[in-house]
Amino acid sequence: METVVTMAYGRRGLDVSLPAEVVPTLITKAAGTPLVDPAAAVGRALAEPVDAATLAALAAGRRSACIVVCDITRPVPNGVFLRPMIEIMLAAGIALEQITILVATGLHRPSGRDDLAEIVGDPWVLANVRVLDHDARASSELVDLGRTRTRGTPVAINRLFVDAELRIVTGLVEPHFMAGWSGGRKVIAPGIAGQETIRTFHSYRFMADPAATQCRLVGNPLHEEQLEIAAMVGEVYAVNTIIDEDRRLLFVNFGEVRASHLDAVRRAEELSKVPVEQSFSTVLTSAAGYPLDKTYYQTVKAMVTPLGILRPGGTLIVVSECSEGFGSAEYADAQRRLGSRGIDGFLAELAGKRLADIDEWQTQMQLRSQVIADVQLFTGGLDGPERAATGVEVIDDVSVALSRAVARHGDPHVAVIPEGPYLVPVIG
Template identity: 60%
Template structure:
């Protein structure tokens, strides 16, 4: 069926697709989630009716200081909706404005500053009223050492501003994460405001190659289990969790004890996000979910991993990502250069002996997963010629031509299209269907 209305999320807009007349597309989107009729009322209700905790108005009483974690610019969290009412509750409860810190949970990403920070926070009142600062994972003096986790011995270093705050609140977006199962909640604490030693342990092959460290799985996921042990080490933490629909509108918000409130959001969104498909496809077309996730090639790798369950062995995965900001960190670029130089098997062999991964090389390790399954093609309007070379994947100048060629190569006119990239998790149920 010829369908010119199909499009992928790309940058701040969309990328239209024009398929061959013979193509039979299966479009995979999140299930429709009802929009909240009144965002402000929903947030007030979440604060007043929390999960496994006292209401926010009671939590703030008697506290001398507070630290609120927010995700960095790579996550489209609607901070503009909830930061001011949260801070107003703190002020009303007697916490001085100069004792309230909003801390950007950058992990090992670069800081968000200037106009980008203003965009991230989304409310000038917040920037004017309280301190808004970035986390720097490599500043060892800025962290407290909480000792290793009891089960796997992960070193736990946490930003001092968060660890020593009287009231600690993490905020974030609950969406599939290709390694930690789900983003948000405990993940905003670690790796969000963890030291580089903690993050690089998470990113070591011991975790990366674990078959349970995959999207939408929390059961037996070693990364999730370590994150739970870390938040317990930190102590009393609360969280505000949001869920967005494809239009980036708020559809769910929960507040309360960090672990329980996060699970409430996961329970809400899981059925809408995990899409069962009865077969695998030789051609899968996806995106990096558009802005802000497709600002760099580093983040683009996520979109290559999440649809793997529906890619037939030897098939072609075509991903569109603007890469408006370029490649990513210098460390990631160096890791990609080593991948291209050594090849996948030798590159992986250099990782497996390490207790601490080099900064950002874990994302290159994740790229090995789709490369093991089939052919990976990238359509981008960003990246220099040298950056395109060290992606280690095939660059296509015309996404529609790439789709047509893949269909012709496979002799299969069926293809899967995932417009919103890694925010949708397609799962093949052909074995269950055959049973």
């Protein structure tokens, strides 16, 4: 009987027929229980915060507020909590015109009109509250806060956030292939940081540190810098959410940015780290579907997250729609330099820089997989030159690629990870 698995791919998914000779091991997250009443859960979170006063108490006496939300690449359920938060602020006396929603674009592309509607998720909020993109390149919109003590990272943060009397970041808490876990402090840096800040702690010395990896916070240089940067900003609070593969809300909390994030990480770790009994010569994974697989740039996360279960010399097959194509022009340039210089030459070039060129850190992360495995990509969103610039083998048929991989390795066992980087498989 034919076995078909549905991989996260774009908005609709991709059905893959597994060859008869394949013995699959399906790896999925622990089944979380969706919140029966998300609105009520948000209300409880705002009234029962982690290491902080209630939002109503925090808003009392404040004259301005800035709420930071993630950009279009993160499916945060903002529509569930933004209006309740704003209504509490209004009731506490903050004027509507003094409330700003700031989109944490980092060095990603600006948000389009449709993007903003999807990001905010609430027509009333979009119609009544000022919503702006962060611009990491606009020095006049940044505040210079000096340098971090530990590693000397120059710190510049969006002025609207720094100057606000009430500062709140929001986001998803999920495994992140460099920073350990997304959300919390990461929404500040790189989310609303200046380009020099971002390019410093995405430079070679940070990216080459083995502690800069998924599900690790202790000793992780990015996490440590992000915590210090958040402390330099001052008083910051956070809304942290966890969702399932159907984008349903599983968890939400509110509180002091560091304490509430760690509280959410503990819950996310229970859901996202999946033990498996063995390693595999062949792994089939996804780039998590829409919106994360809109670009090849974001697809790299899928190439790194499953490395803990992939045997050296194995085959990693990734499916990613790449509906918006490659990514930034800077990233495309980094990929072309990889092609012309080779792995060793490219890494040597990076090692000699103080600041990373924009987005070249993603190419450096891609090499974590390429130095140990044969990486193959199935996509419908890249043209000929873009396919060549990926630096990996682009395939036209996943089933055929699976047959070839198991034959090459003489091993029929294949790990199948439909959700991609939203979970981290571990041996044990």
